[in-house]
Amino acid sequence: MRSLAGWISAAALIVANGALAQGAASADAFVRGLYAAYHGAGPDYLGRQAASVFAPPLLRLIRRDIALTPAGDVPDLDGDPICDCQDSGGLKLIDIKVEGVEGGHATATARFRIAADRRIVKLDLAAVQGHWRVSDIRTAETPSLVAYLTRSLRAVHPKD
Template sequence: MRVPFSAVPFALAALAGLGACSDQKPEQIQPPAEIVAALPPGRPAIYAAALDGPESFVRALYAVYAVDGGGLEALPPGRDPIYGRTLNAMIGADFRKAAGKVPYLNYDPICGCQDSDGLTLDSVVVTGTGATEAEAVVVFTNLGEQRTQTLKLLKEGQSWRVVDVLVPGKPPLTEQLLKVID
């Protein structure tokens, strides 16, 4: 069943309303898989998938790069709900410290790029490291180059978030940011 995109915000709002009246704990409320699958690539799909689980979340993150002109539309630095609180704070501090100059993080850490062209997600392997923590080893191809990186994930409230990005041969993104904002 294909759900019209215009119905999705209503459906998600209705789910949230039902959750407020339910005896279920908030952590147990999730959008139906068919609603998540029906969303076109973009932020609404990512936000819905973040409620579904870590693998759905990661797949939705990379799905936006597969469409023409792919990539996430920019939000104010340090206020992007796909990132965890600490990583958002570091990104915001990096931007403020740059004060009109180019910040250290001047690329998209999800694709490790400034531009994506024909990015394809080759594989995702998610391992849980606890009830609210997971790691996703992601292999993708961008601009003809295959890359591997690990997204460290944390469930904050009801949603999964990226809390660090690990690229082989480089320090974790949080370590890099910490050095420049100190």
């Protein structure tokens, strides 16, 4: 019986390690897909594709920022947060590194160039109904998109 229990334990470890690797691989594939979309016509991450990119809490903040912006004005989020840019023309991915895949969360660091400008964007990922979604975005200028949008929305509507 001990050997059967040993085999079961070993099998469980192999399955668990495979699940972890699959989680990291799927997170990597999700992020690579985000940046691959910049070739050609480019993505519409703040429009029709938003729900397949952002986790619900971040998506609510983005949509609220847009909805509360007066006609003719620019929202606080005035560019594409995935590339941290307003013009993604010529975006060239250099590297993606996914770390900390645990409990339905991960962090991906994307390094890329737009023309001569090198950029690093960190994406906090969350598993939402079995799919990876971006739950926060961190750049050198904006340490947390969630915190930035929360602060800017509170400044405009302090009662909310």
